[in-house]
Amino acid sequence: MTMFAWLAMAVVNLLWRRSPRLCLQCPAPVAAAWAGLALAAAYAVFSGWGIPAQRTIGMLCVVVVLRSLGRSWPWPYVWLGVLTAVVLVDPWSLLQAGFWLSFVAVGVLFATQPQDRNVPDRRWRHAGMRLLREQAVVGLALSPLTLLLFGQISVVAMIANLWAIPWVTLVVTPLSMLGAFWPPLWTAAAHSVTAMVWLLEQMVTWPVAVLYFAQPAWWAGLAGLLGCLWLVMPWGWRWRALGLPLIVPMLWWQSAVPPWGHFDLLALDVGQGSAVLLRTQQHSLLFDAGPQWSAQSDAGERIVVPGLRALGVVPTAMMVSHKDRDHAGGAASVQQAFVRMQWMGSGGVPCQAGQSWTWDGVRFVVLFPFEGSSPGKTTKSNATSCVLQVQSHAGSRALLTGDIEAAQERALLRAGADVQSDVLLVPHHGSKTSSSANFLNQVQPKVAIVQSGYRNRFGHPVAAVVRRYQERNVNLVSTPSCGAAHWRSWSPESVLCERAITARYWSPAAPE
Numbered sequence: 001m002t003m004f005a006w007l008a009m010a011v012v013n014l015l016w017r018r019s020p021r022l023c024l025q026c027p028a029p030v031a032a033a034w035a036g037l038a039l040a041a042a043y044a045v046f047s048g049w050g051i052p053a054q055r056t057i058g059m060l061c062v063v064v065v066l067r068s069l070g071r072s073w074p075w076p077y078v079w080l081g082v083l084t085a086v087v088l089v090d091p092w093s094l095l096q097a098g099f100w101l102s103f104v105a106v107g108v109l110f111a112t113q114p115q116d117r118n119v120p121d122r123r124w125r126h127a128g129m130r131l132l133r134e135q136a137v138v139g140l141a142l143s144p145l146t147l148l149l150f151g152q153i154s155v156v157a158m159i160a161n162l163w164a165i166p167w168v169t170l171v172v173t174p175l176s177m178l179g180a181f182w183p184p185l186w187t188a189a190a191h192s193v194t195a196m197v198w199l200l201e202q203m204v205t206w207p208v209a210v211l212y213f214a215q216p217a218w219w220a221g222l223a224g225l226l227g228c229l230w231l232v233m234p235w236g237w238r239w240r241a242l243g244l245p246l247i248v249p250m251l252w253w254q255s256a257v258p259p260w261g262h263f264d265l266l267a268l269d270v271g272q273g274s275a276v277l278l279r280t281q282q283h284s285l286l287f288d289a290g291p292q293w294s295a296q297s298d299a300g301e302r303i304v305v306p307g308l309r310a311l312g313v314v315p316t317a318m319m320v321s322h323k324d325r326d327h328a329g330g331a332a333s334v335q336q337a338f339v340r341m342q343w344m345g346s347g348g349v350p351c352q353a354g355q356s357w358t359w360d361g362v363r364f365v366v367l368f369p370f371e372g373s374s375p376g377k378t379t380k381s382n383a384t385s386c387v388l389q390v391q392s393h394a395g396s397r398a399l400l401t402g403d404i405e406a407a408q409e410r411a412l413l414r415a416g417a418d419v420q421s422d423v424l425l426v427p428h429h430g431s432k433t434s435s436s437a438n439f440l441n442q443v444q445p446k447v448a449i450v451q452s453g454y455r456n457r458f459g460h461p462v463a464a465v466v467r468r469y470q471e472r473n474v475n476l477v478s479t480p481s482c483g484a485a486h487w488r489s490w491s492p493e494s495v496l497c498e499r500a501i502t503a504r505y506w507s508p509a510a511p512e
Contacts, residue, residue, distance in 0.1 A: 001056045003169050004043050009036030033064045046177060051086065051098040055106065058082035075110040079103070097149045101142055108141040109134060112232050135161055137232045144225040144250060151309045153211045156203045167196055214312025216253035224250030255311050257281050258488070261361035261393030265423065265487040268307055269479040269498070270299040272453030272460070273326035276400060276425060278390055279313065280360040286318040286341075287388060287400050287425075292329025300330020305337045307484075316359070317342040319351065321386040321402030344386075351386035353415075361393040362489075367417045368408060382428065383408060389421065392489035397421035399443060403428040409439035422492035423447040426469075430461020430478075440468055446493045449485045450478040 013032035016022055022031070037060050044053035062078050073081075083103050086093055093099045139158040147153055171192050179186035203209060216224065227246025233239075258264050258281055266277040273291030277284060286308075290299025308315065315338055320328045323346040331347060345351050355366040368387035385402030399421035404412075405428060412419060424445035427434035429452045448469050452460040461478065469476040475495065477485055483498035 001040055001043055001047075001053060001169070002060070003166070004173070005036040005040035005060055008039040009033060012036065030068055033067060037061060037064045043173065043177075047173065051093055051096055052102040054086050054089075055082055055102050058085055059106070079107050079110060097145075100145055100149070104145060105138045105142060108137060108229065108232060112137050112234050131162065141228050141232050144221055144228050144247075147213055147216070147224070147250065148221040151212065151215050151306060153213070154209070155211060156206060156209045160200060160203055164196060164200065167192070172196070212309045213251060214253050214255055215310035216250045220249040220253045223247075253312075259490070262396075262489045263362045263390060263392055263398075264489065265390075265398050265485075267425065267449045267451055267479060267485040267487075268303060269482075269484045270303050270330075270451065272429070272456045272458070273299060273329065274321070274402070274425070274429070274451045275299060275304050275330065276451075277308070277311075277313065277315075278398070280362045283316040283359040284313050285364070286315045286334065288321055288327040288402070289318065289330035289334045291326040298330040298333055300333030300337075304330050304334055308334075308338075314338055315341050317344055318348075319386055319388060320345040320347055321351075321400075322346050322381040322384060324381055324403060327402065346381075346386075351388075353417075363391045365389045365391070367419070368404065368412055370411070370415065387412065389419070394489070396489035396492045398423045398425075398487070398489070399445070400425045401427040401434075403434075405431075405433040406436045406439075409434065409436050413438060413442055419443050421445055422489075423449065423487050423495070424474075426450045426461065426465075426476075428460075429456075429458070430465045431458065432462045432464060435465045435468055437468060440472055440474075444472075445474050447475045447477070447487060447495045449487070449495065450476065452478060452480060454480040 009032040012035040013028050016028040016031050022028075037057075040060055041057050044057050047053055059078055059082050062073070062081060066073055086099070135158040138161075143153045172189055175185045175189035175192060179189060223246045227243040227250075230243030230246065231240050258279060260281050263278055263280045266279075268275040268277065268290070270290035274288040275290040276287040278287060286304070290304050292298040315334075318331065318334060318338075318341055320331050320343070322328070328346055331343075335341065335343060343349070351366050351369060353366055353368055353370045357364050365388070366386060367389055369384045382403040382405055385404045385408070387402060387404060387408075388400045390398045390400075397420065399419060401424070409427070419439070419442050421443055422445060424443050424447070426448050427439075430450045450461045452458075461476075466476065475493075477495055477497065479485065481497075481499075482495075486496040486498070486501075487494075
């Protein structure tokens with residue numbers, strides 16, 4: 001946008017100077033500055049008037065007004081003045097990632113410019129080299145913010161910005177605007193966007209195009225941000241090197257893992273579906289991968305994978321209980337993100353009662369389906385849902401049931417399966433066809449977790465099922481009110497709700 005304003009000023013300045021009468025009424029530089037500001041403002045409105053556009057127009061306005069008055073402000077005054085104005089006009093902008101990325105990037109560019117701009121600097125005298133330097137500075141300075149906001153650091157962003165920003169400024173937007181006068185130019189603009197998107201998609205596939213790190217604690221992220229800002233300041237390398245130790249906590253941060261012999265369970269809030277993460281000291285299992293909402297969108301890509309990345313978890317295996325879309329819809333996206341992960345259950349190695357293994361002192365046992373119970377053409381997939389029981393070294397148990405119904409619950413009890421568990425993932429999201437009284441009497445859970453959608457059309461969990469759990473004094477929590485539910489084998493009687501851990505002002509914290 002600044003480039004567009006500069007080009008507009010250059011054109012207006014050239015044309016204005018050709019008229020002596022106009023130059024007598026208003027100096028050409030002043031007229032060009034105001035014309036460039038007006039055209040840049042129109043450009044900003046046309047492009048959507050986002051936070052970066054507001055920031056740019058605000059700074060241009062301050063600069064033009066000051067130059068027209070023959071005054072000059074230090075850059076921090078201009079930067080802080082525009083930032084304050086944007087927040088006063090739209091206080092909600094503080095919650096937008098674009099606000100922080102935009103203002104921090106501009107502030108860093110101002111702060112890292114040479115102290116004396118009148119002294120020629122042969123190292124950066126070429127515009128191309130200066131552009132490379134600025135992209136490197138911005139990329140390094142914004143890395144901690146992108147990690148805190150998105151859980152990743154883009155390595156190819158600097159290269160992409162080098163050509164994508166001029167391409168959009170000089171090709172896409174002018175063609176789009178001129179298309180209002182000659183519609184065939186809109187076709188050219190569409191082709192230019194298609195070419196840009198294709199090239200960006202190719203860049204994303206490059207090796208190590210994006211680096212993923214665990215979501216650091218606020219203090220580690222803040223230290224990393226200060227360290228990166230210190231590194232890009234225009235000082236000697238001996239001084240800059242002092243910022244390196246501040247970056248280490250951000251990059252090496254890892255969430256706490258269960259002690260040996262124990263495990264924890266995280267029931268993700270994926271709406272009307274199921275996705276549960278089980279972690280031992282050095283391994284992890286994803287049980288189900290959430291629903292698929294459309295051909296282009298699923299919980300695996302939108303919720304499960306980002307959640308695993310934020311925790312710094314690379315799952316050892318994934319078990320998909322059955323093929324229904326609310327359980328298996330996100331499996332392909334998870335597999336694409338973690339290609340070395342073992343796939344079990346529907347779509348992978350089939351589940352079968354008797355399968356078992358031990359990770360870090362924690363035992364995993366498949367209780368259902370039984371041998372020979374593969375689904376036929378008329379058999380519902382729920383009838384062959386994988387049922388997994390996990391037991392800690394101390395004896396605490398978790399039972400994950402998929403979508404089994406009363407018939408499968410009875411089959412488990414007839415087979416003599418020891419289903420007693422401390423925490424139960426409520427079968428079939430709390431439908432009226434599951435959670436039979438005899439089954440609950442045998443499981444005897446202390447905690448039961450329902451994964452269901454807010455005001456879902458099935459009415460899960462149904463009132464009759466809720467009453468069965470309440471009659472047995474079971475602590476029943478549901479993801480619509482709890483958010484993601486945390487359960488730990490070393491504290492089997494309690495469950496932590498994500499909405500209580502990270503309370504937000506727009507909703508009350510759910511009780512534990």
